[in-house]
Amino acid sequence: MEQTLLLNATFEPLKVVHWQKAVTLWCQGKVEVVAVYDREVRAVSFTFKLPSVIRLLRFVRIKRHFDYVPFSRANIYARDDNTCQYCGDAFSTSDLTFDHVVPVAQGGRKDWENIVTCCVGCNRRKGGRTPHEAGMHLLRHPRRPDRSPALRITIGLRNTPESWRDYLYWNMELEE
Numbered sequence: 001m002e003q004t005l006l007l008n009a010t011f012e013p014l015k016v017v018h019w020q021k022a023v024t025l026w027c028q029g030k031v032e033v034v035a036v037y038d039r040e041v042r043a044v045s046f047t048f049k050l051p052s053v054i055r056l057l058r059f060v061r062i063k064r065h066f067d068y069v070p071f072s073r074a075n076i077y078a079r080d081d082n083t084c085q086y087c088g089d090a091f092s093t094s095d096l097t098f099d100h101v102v103p104v105a106q107g108g109r110k111d112w113e114n115i116v117t118c119c120v121g122c123n124r125r126k127g128g129r130t131p132h133e134a135g136m137h138l139l140r141h142p143r144r145p146d147r148s149p150a151l152r153i154t155i156g157l158r159n160t161p162e163s164w165r166d167y168l169y170w171n172m173e174l175e176e
Contacts (some may be wrong), residue, residue, distance in 0.1 A: 035163035085116035112144035
């Protein structure tokens, strides 16, 4: 079924909800319908078009946890800028691996302070040793990021309803 884009009172996109939730919010008087789909829903005594975009009537302050960055492959690649932390060369994500600065066999943990991005060649050269033992130097010592390297909401461009496009912020040019 159809999805509905929920906007804050300031027209800032908040999230995507199911059309039934959108209708419930509208019936409760919490939102206004900004745009509709062509599709209609019929009840016994009335019909209405499915909402495509709705806007909250009251501003909702969103708590954003910028100080918490989840430990994930994508966030480690973003923190290290897709660069091998030993040789300094940039690689595509498919050509990078992780390296435990202090090997697991020597008590190294899998956390922000011990994992760096590394090319395959440097990873083989370092092996199961510390950088000092292997005669290698880190470009930057790993640490937990202060804030998320990237905040991304992914919506497939091909599947995005036309009525949403005025309310989403694009960081690229759309091609016809």
